[in-house]
Amino acid sequence: MKQYKYKINGNLYNVTIKDVEDKIAHVEVNGTPYEVELDNNVVAPAMPKMSAAPVETPAVPVTPVKQEAAPAASAKGKGVKSPLPGVIKDVKVAVGDVVKVGQTVVILEAMKMENNINADKEGTVTAIKVNKGDSVLEGTDLILIG
Numbered sequence: 001m002k003q004y005k006y007k008i009n010g011n012l013y014n015v016t017i018k019d020v021e022d023k024i025a026h027v028e029v030n031g032t033p034y035e036v037e038l039d040n041n042v043v044a045p046a047m048p049k050m051s052a053a054p055v056e057t058p059a060v061p062v063t064p065v066k067q068e069a070a071p072a073a074s075a076k077g078k079g080v081k082s083p084l085p086g087v088i089k090d091v092k093v094a095v096g097d098v099v100k101v102g103q104t105v106v107i108l109e110a111m112k113m114e115n116n117i118n119a120d121k122e123g124t125v126t127a128i129k130v131n132k133g134d135s136v137l138e139g140t141d142l143i144l145i146g
Contacts, residue, residue, distance in 0.1 A: 003085075005137060014137055077126040079141030080119060086110030088134045088142075097125045099145060106130070106142045121145055 006013040018026040025036040090107040093099060099119040106117040126146040130136060 003137065077123065077144035077146035078121060079129070080105055080117060080143050080145065082108060082117065082136045082138055082140045082142055083115075084108075084110045085137050086115070086135070088130045088132055088136060089114055090132060091128055091130065091143075093125050093128070093143065095125050095128060099123065099125060108136070108142075117142060119145060 001019075002017045004015045004017075006015060014030055016028040018028065020026070020038070023038045025038060027034050027036055086108045087110075088106060089109045091105070092107065093103075093105045099105060100122050101119055103119045104116040105119050105125075108115045108117050123145040125143055127144040129141045129143060136142070
């Protein structure tokens with residue numbers, strides 16, 4: 001499984017290539033699964049079973065199979081971002097909670113280590129953008145503080 005980040009016309013696409021069988025690639029774009037038919041002239045890359053390698057960002061963007069409208073920002077506030085790719089182990093706050101600078105808001109497992117993700121400003125939690133068990137990429141908004 002390989003993961004990529006693409007920015008096309010200002011929109012961020014998180015693409016995961018799950019596997020390639022014959023001329024069909026099973027991919028997920030921003031959480032939505034797709035089956036992509038490869039061109040006859042393209043040789044399908046051998047996909048590793050599991051990799052602990054960091055997320056790769058190719059230099060050449062690709063055209064997405066299906067474009068979806070970007071979700072409207074329903075909550076306002078500054079995002080606490082993931083400093084590295086990993087899996088959400090726990091969310092320590094709820095919408096409406098008042099947080100202080102340095103307070104742990106999320107626990108992120110990365111490279112088999114649990115990392116406390118702390119609030120970088122004081123305020124009220126206006127939105128929680130992740131759930132326990134979610135895989136996130138570096139720079140993903142975890143919670144919003146208003």
